[in-house]
Amino acid sequence: MSLLTGIVERVPAAYYSDERQAILETAREFAMREVLPVANRLDPVQGEIPMELRQKMAELGYFGILIPQEYGGLGLGIFEYVLVTEELARAWMSVASIIARGNGIGDGFSEDKRREMLPRMARGEWLGAFALSEPGAGSDVASIRCRAELAGDEWVVNGQKMWCTFADGADFIILVARATPYDPENRHAGIAQFLIEKERGKFPPGIEGTAMRKIGYHGWKTWELSFDNFRIPKENILIHSARSGSSEGFKRTAMGLSVARIHTAARSVGLARGALEDSVAYAQTRVQFGRPIGDFQAIRFKLACMATEIEAARALTYAAADDFDRGRRADVQASMAKLFASEMTEKVTSEGIQIHGGAGYTSEYPLERYWRDARLTRIFEGTSEIQQRIISDAFLPRPKG
């Protein structure tokens, strides 16, 4: 239960509907009852998100929030996706992240594939991983080198991918690779997405995975992948313009990142809220100098600033989500929400540790998890610097080169 009744418990009037309020309350109750205890138990031992928990999330429809009803999803908007994401992230960011492995992934599927697979995705039975980043291509997506070459009825893939979260547990991987040779004069051309169907828990022959050691975002593994003459059926190319030399594949990939950024902003808000709620509780029970530390103005004002920054980040996130739902492309707003919320969450979770004193620096309290996970939000789905670049490009001429 939130300690902040009146500040965060109601969907703001501008976006309010009874349905949204019910979605928020259900997600909050679920996250606190079902997710938080699991996170507190499994994060310290780097355990995986249990199937049983995934099943409960599937029953609530969380893997299919954005999937149209005709394909078995809830057919809701990004706003509702954000409401659920914030609540799940308040308990465990990895659980808020795994819902993105159903919702919206696989944008380029054929109609047959949509009919076959989206209902399974909505039920959480068919979840994906996304392989975009490479050892030499992180922020600079247009520099990817992983290559898919058409040989008869198959694409033959060779190259490296980095940071592919959930590659092992996924039922499919969306691979971003070049369908035409790298051209330094036209770097954005020829980038395509491919569907790799695989058995859950394994890598197929031709793909070797090495788990990466990371400081947080536990609950699932993140992988470096090596493709060695790995074969994909010809029809599994998802973005067909690749052969024409156009940059459609790059554009579609970049567009997908805007929704991921709004999702990340919501994850950031959820993490920060965890830090705030726990800190409010701690400030009332921890006694120093004969009184609860929450009596000290230094602590009260920290909490006030934390709450205010969370509200500001949430407002940006809601506004960007609402714009997308109304069919207005709001890529810059998505970047602003992601930038502000992720910078905010690192600060707020760190303040949460400060309020907890030494206790905050132990794994007896979840503050250190919030902070480790919050740190990642400034890096993935485009770093803060890349968001700043996107935002400034909106009003300044782009520098040459």
Ligand SMILES: Cc1cc2nc3c(=O)[nH]c(=O)nc-3n(C[C@H](O)[C@H](O)[C@H](O)COP(=O)(O)OP(=O)(O)OC[C@H]3O[C@@H](n4cnc5c(N)ncnc54)[C@H](O)[C@@H]3O)c2cc1C
């Ligand atoms: C735990 C984890 C999980 C991830 N999961 C996935 C996943 O599932 N799938 C996937 O494809 N990727 C994933 N990623 C990759 C992630 O998206 C990248 O790490 C991120 O895009 C940054 O790329 P990079 O690490 O190569 O950093 P780099 O691009 O090398 O950046 C290094 C530094 O240089 C700065 N920089 C770079 N270019 C510029 C510029 N033009 N202007 C100013 N500053 C610049 C960056 O902001 C950063 O500070 C994951 C990463 C992590 C850490």
